[in-house]
Amino acid sequence: MRIRALGLERYGAFEDRRIEFGSGLTLVVGANEAGKSTTLEALSDLLWTFRGTRQSFHYGLGALSLTADLELPEAPPAGPAEAAGPAAGTARLEVRRRNAGLQTVADGAAFTSPWGAGGAEERRRWRRAFGLSHSELRDGGTRVFEGSGDLAELVFTARSGRAVRGLLDALGAEMDALYKAHRNSRTVKVRTALADYEQRAEQAASSMTRAAHVEDARRELALRHRDAEAAARAARTATAHRDRLEQRVRAAAHVRALMALRERQAALLAAGPTLTADQAAAFDTGTAEITAATAELDRLTAELHDREATRATLTVDERVLADSDAITRLDRVCLARLDDDRRARELADGAARQSDQARALLLGLVGPNDERDTAGLLDHLHVPRDVAAQVDALAATITDVSDELRRAEEALTAARRSHGAATDLAPGPDPAAVGQLKAVLAAVGSEGSASVLTREAVGAAAEAVRSRREALRRAGARDLDGAPPVLPSRAEVRAAGRRLDAAEAELARREEELVGATRDLRLVDSRLAEADQQDLPDQATLEQARTVRAQLWELLVAAADAGADAADAGGAGAAGGASPQRARELLPVLAAGIARADEVADQLIRHADLAARRGQLRREAAVARDRVAAALTATAAAADQAGETRAGWEGLWAAAALAVPDREDVDDVQQAAEEAHRAHADLLAAQERLAGLGDQARAQSVALAEALAQVGAPAPAADLDSLLGAAAAMLAEDDRTREQRAAALHLGRVVEEKERDREKRREELRGAEEEWRVLVRRAGLADVTDPRGWTERRAVLAEASALHDQAQRALRDSAQAAGRYDEFAAEVIGLAARQGLHPDRGAEALAALVDQLSSRFRASAQDQARAAEIDQAVTGLATRADEAARARDDAAARLDALGAQVVLAPGQTLADAAARHRDLAAVAVELASVDVLLRATAPADEPDDLVSELAGRTDADLEADLARARDDHERAAAADKDAWTSVGTVEKHLRDLEGGASAGELHARAQESLALVAETAERYLIARIQHETLGRELEAYERRHASPLLADAGRLLERLTGSRYVALRAVDRGDGARTLRVVRSDEQELGPGELSEGTADQVFLALRLAAIDQLQQERVDRGEPTLPVVLDDILMTFDDERALAALRVLAEFAPRWQIILLTHHKHLTDLARTVVDQLRDDPPSGESLVTITCLPGPNALAAARLPEQIRAAAGGPVSAGPAAWAPPVPAEGGGPGSGPAGRDAGRIRVWARRNGYDVGDRGRIPREIVEAFEAAHPA
Missing domain, CATH: 1.20.58 (Methane Monooxygenase Hydroxylase; Chain G, domain 1)
Known part of the structure; x- marks a missing residue:
């Protein structure tokens, strides 16, 4: 699976950002705060879940939204070959992650991720296994060298033993669920079953005492029910009375308003006749029409007079309007023609200057008294093109030969100097003496010589001292440099350990008995206290x-x-x-x-049975106190015995000057002591060998000193190492003397060769100079002309010819511009004459005349159009004034007809009748409103009844009645609550008495719990034996069979370090854990403390990449797609050479699984391009191996205050600064993706505040503000 693009629609501090990824290795480069860490978090949340994310600080969790363009396999992969990369058989799909889950962008349907179910645990596992930051790289390396962490499990675990380790974990979990000896765990099955047994046994003992109370409880319950029902009836009556009074209090104001409105309605009806609704509407309409028509007539009349006055002031010049086309055309070309006049003069002046410059240059070649013009001088000095080319080539040849002759003479001088220095040498030592020295030196350094054996003995002694110190440290010795201590025998230590275990077990058993006795005593005391509370x-x-x-x-x-x-x-x-x-x-x-x-x-x-029960409880309490006292005595004795046994155990180790070890470390301590003894024996043997080799080593030193004296380097009192150093220096000096003699002979031959080369160059120069003299005469030049003179003459002629050509072109352009200006002037003067004007031919006068004619034309045209417009408006205003007068007269006639229909009292008008109609309508609306309020306030009463009831009562009277009713209601409610509470208490007591099981049933349950205790304890023992046996066998197996991950990581490490480090080896640390040693190419092994910072990072990177490859292969074998691997700034400590090697390794992994490398180092992009060039010959699947994506810079910040002011608010020192300051305006064109539609959000906010918009510092910017900003700043 590949993620080809990631969209941050609303995530963290970003909005509408899109990041593109390649199919292989993608290098994402960005500055600090540009969003690299956010990108890593976004990938985690995209794959798994938003739950637990840290990026909901800007948008709420429900508003977060991520999109991704995925490249998924169309069918489950059939093997490693099919899952190796994004080859054929893949499909592209765009998905969106919301808080509700994944969905497709195209249709919004729910999307089931093929890489696995989401969740916080899955995200944590992906980040740990497939994601890596620099801090995790550093921390992970330290942990794997310490033998901890998830990677250490893969490194130090044999692949074939991983299933066994899973079985071990399952056995450990089963043991913890069954029983935990420490940590006071009360949730394990053994303790739970034991607690159930004790509870049921207690219930069985007390089940016989409940039967006598059931009948009393039933009679008490019936009595309590009768009392509660009576209290409930009283409470309902009090509630109804209180509610009725509350309604009267709320309705009092409405009743008074209703009475006032009725009085006002009666007064209006008695004041005189009123209009009907239709008559009132007709009256209002007629009055409004008369007022509107009168105002409109006045306005139209005033506007008509203004238009007629304006029309009288307008004038139209017909002669100017007749020449409108000519005036418009001349005004349009006026500036161009005036510029032609200026340009004609400038070109003429420039042509004269260029011609004078060219002639001055040519006179420098022929003499100052030559009277010919520039063209004549150029013809006189012309040299044919072919001859000039020959002269140029020969001049270049002479120059090159002269340079070669100069270099040959310099080389000859240097060779003679070197030869002289090489021949001035001092004579070296006698060759025979040197040969004797070599023979002695070979004898001293030969295999098996006394000196070599002495050095080996010294090294063995040092290694023995180091091994002894290490073994004594592991054994816990106080003196690490002395002789190893003598330990007691293993049998004695095991016997002392067994005694200590037995004493501690006895103490634990006594403490358990004390806890049980104390618990029984508290139980009996609580029961006795309950019995005493009944006051029998x-x-x-x-x-x-x-x-x-x-x-x-x-x-x-x-x-x-x-x-x-x-x-x-x-x-x-x-x-x-x-x-x-x-x-x-x-x-x-x-x-x-x-x-x-x-x-x-x-x-x-x-209550004879209860009295007997209390007596029994008192006797049980006495027995329980005796048990507690006995348990305290036994516990104290067991504690004393355990203290004595521990003191003996500690004395056993103190006698050997060792720290007291933990019980599970005793075997390791004894083994370390034995290793210390062996190391001490090795030290003594090495010291004995040193004593035996002393005389032979001294004899070899004497022979070497004599050989040195014969070659002129006596050192009679030096030690062997100094003598060996002096001998090596003397032999090196002899080698240098012989090399210098050979160099002197070679330099003599070099001098002869340089002399021959110099003579050859001299002959070449003489031949070239003779050929030059012949060619100069052919060109018609003076015989004294040399190559430098010819070059200067050629340059002068070229410059003068260019100036002459430019002058001729300027003269032609000047004549054309002057002609266009003359035509323009003639046309302007003719037009002015027709208009009665007599201008000058000067350019300024002509321009002023054109402006004058244009102004007169524009004024006349505007007056003509304005006059036509005013005439049309006057006609329309007159018509509208007549219509307004007719409308006013029609409305007045309708009001007169209405006045004839209504019979009015003397002194009253039609307007008075209309006003009374409006007042009565308003009163009717208010009456209806008050009626609705009264019915809503007191739904069960009629408004007239309420008026009758409340007419004579004040608010104080009603509030006093309501207060008394509320007090009565509270008392009745409290009594009702207390009565039903008593009923509930008695019912619960009765249920407790009737709901208990029988004594036989409770005893059977207690025996069942006791059997479960025995069964669970047996299962715990079996699991404990299996766990320990299997663990020892697995540990031994793993020490014999290394993980294949080490071999893969070693090959990667060799490539990452340029073959300097080639392998990794797992070794025992001696404390039961394992660590790694790094093997160099010279087979020297280094520990973690001996590696540089960068090399340690490279070791862990090699281990992590090998582990990722293994995990990805396991996913492929299970039929699951590979997951993207995200690396965040892992190359920070790599130099360029190793960073290049790391990028190449990642690029070669990329075809198998996608890799995303986040970094803020831009130089890695150059290294990535180098990797692409190296691998360009064989790109997999025809796609690029490396993709480089650059993130935009961080969002611009609009500073709110001066930095000094911010520091002052934060408590920092403030320095003197400017008195006033304005926030800086961000630069145009913020980085892409930094705001709506790619604009800078900070810049939009600054602009919005300056223009009066209200916009916050964070969050989505309103659309109307963005549109206004875009309108003010078009692209």
Whole structure:
């Protein structure tokens, strides 16, 4: 699939912009803010969806619109060959993307995209896989070197193992759905099933306590229903009363207006007779006609008098009008003839000057006293054309030979100088000594020599130190430069790890028990609180009430006995302080105590089951508190044990001076420690080899020093590297001495050759000079004439001849212009004589005369036309005045007839009757309006009834009644709401009691949930075992089988870097992850930190292009079309050579899938044209490989204020500036696509504001403003 054009109808800050793309590689070039990033966003939204777009800041999401011209395959591709490019079998289609989806532009039908369903996730996946910006290029390169990101998965995953990795992901997802050991996840299936089991078990335990309350709830519900219905009836009555009073309040003003209108109507009827509707219409029409006819008659009469006065002032000259054609023609050619007169004089003067110049030039050749004219001198000095050509050729030959002779002499001088410098050399060292030095140097550098072995041992020691430091760092050692630590055995470490795992597992189990016990305690406490809220008495309350009753009875008995004893004793006083009065006081108290005891007993009898339930809950709460205390104790003990075990684990590593590793990293730490020991052993071996090779290396150093002393470069105290450097320098000096000797011999031969060349040039010059002398005599020139003199003479003759020819042409043109002027003057003078004028023949006089005649002709013609027009207008005005007078008289007669029909009271006129008719009509309209308002205000009442009811009532009375009705309504509504709320509460309580399942059913459900817990745990264990086993096998497989993507990327990298970097290799980092090494052409491997910025970008670009090619091929294999690839400024860090290579690689990919490269670097266009020239010999499918599209510049901005003022408003410093300033007007012809119809939107807005239009700073400019701008600025 190819996108051949993209249209931004309404998108972002752009409107009606169209961008063309080629079928292959398209280079889109634009300045900053020209819309490159917007183009990338538009392509994303076009392919997938507008949802989540960032370009709806200017137009709303519903107004966004994109169009595209697509090139689609007509049938699904059958293989890679058919899908390789836009060959035969493609069709063009234009589609539009709106918020509702894709549709075809031709008919607006819905369009199903063949590249896949849209959506925000699909757009994100396309941008990640098929789109690339410079920042994503940089970030992606860093991530792939770190072994993360989507590209790293393709790079480090073998192709045949990708299906297995998908299976691993599915197993991981299944494990997470079944159980998560951390992160307190409560949505996994195991925890969900366990929570269901606990909830249903609790429901089964409490299901027996609900049956006793159902009947009470039903009786309560019936009572609440009766109360609610009564409250509803009261509320409806109060609402009706309130509404009726509100209608009366709203209708009061209308009732008063109705009464006033009726009184006014009665007064008008009593004032006198009125006209009927027809009579009033006739009266108004007649009056209007008389007024209009009178005004029209006055206006026409005044205009008639003005026209007649103007006609009297006009005059017509018939003689001038008779010569109108001649005057018009002479006026038209006057300027041309006057210019002929001026030009004739100028040409004559110029011809004289040119003739004098030509003669002066010729006199310079023949002498100043020659009396011949210019033509005679030219004839005298003429040289035949053939002879002149021979002289010219021979002069050029002499000049060339002279130049060659000069260059030969200069070359000879330089050769002699170089030869002299080459022969002044110092003698070099003795060849025998040099040979001895070479022999010693070869022995020192030979394979297996002591010096070479010493260097290898030093390198091995350095590598061992580096490897030891790296292994100690991975092991977590504190001292990276010391000897490797001694670790405990693997068995000891595994045993300590198992103890730590067991302690932590025990702690987790105890914490789970504590959480469960705490949850049970909170549940029992909440149930107990609910039971306590019902305020039920318990057995202790009953016992207390009975005790109080017994005490009161005893007091009463004692008081009665004391009263009887006192009566027997004759009222003697107070036995024990009691009396009959005291007995009477105790009787009501005793009755209350007895009633209280009976009430408590009755409550205990009625709610015996609830009381028993509360007692059971209190016992369960005590048991739950004991469980919590026990769980706290066990958890604390488990925490102490886990702390001791962890301390032992940490001490195990502290003894070895290592950081405490994570449990999953223990094997890696032990392996790193073993590698450190091996590296330490390698270091010791290298140091031992260095000690053994010391004497042999020193002997080789002594021999090399002696050889250097023999060639004159003694260095007795130097080390081996210095001696080797001195030997290399001495051998290089010997090579330079021998080369200089050979150069001296060669330069001697060059001097001889240059001398022979100089003599040859001298002979050629002498021959040419002899031939010159013969030819000069044939041409009739002086013998002393040399080539330079002949060139000067030839130039003078040519210039004089040209001046003479120009003078002759000017004389002829002057005579023709003078003749045309004389004819014009004669005709003007004759015409003036006929008109009675006598002018001079001068040019100015003739021009003035023509102007005078033209002015008289124009005045006479205008007066003649004006007179005819006025005469015609006077006739028409007289006719219209007569018609207006007749119309006025007719209207007056009709009004007189109407006055005869109406009987009027004395002193009244027809106008008074018409006015009363109009007033009565207005009152009738107002009465009808008020009647409609009253019926709308109080639909159930008649207006007359309302008038009768409200006639004597004030607004204050009505408002007071309404306020009382509203208060009554609010009270009734509140009571109704409370009653129905009580009904709902009781109904919900009853549903809760009746809706619960039975205890047996709840127990069965609880057992079902428990079985689901066991089944889910078993499935989790199976998935966990499969995931770990498969993961280990896949990791081992991928380490043995590299991805083929690396090979493809290596070939691309070779082309992108000009064969400097040729391959990529995946290596282990040592921390369980993998990274890349870049291989140079010299087989040296570099890491990411060793690459330059541009090279790192090129590495990732090669990887991304190889990945895109693989993904596109997978789409083709699935029968899907390829997708466009968009690259945004990815060549920013490429130099010209590598940018050219990258463009060629992209151009070669382009036939298989479309590539769009966005950039703001214009020099890439020249490189792209170079690529086109390189590939022009074999264009695929006969189409261009590279298309260059230039975006217009950014939209012009109309500045609102001075920059200093804007900075001041933004809080920045303000410098002194001009007092007044006007916004700059944008230049003509804004960039294409920057506004309506390709015009500059900013320029249109500035013009509109200056001309009084109201236009905003953003958004669509109204069509009428655009049309007015285009009318004022035609193209």
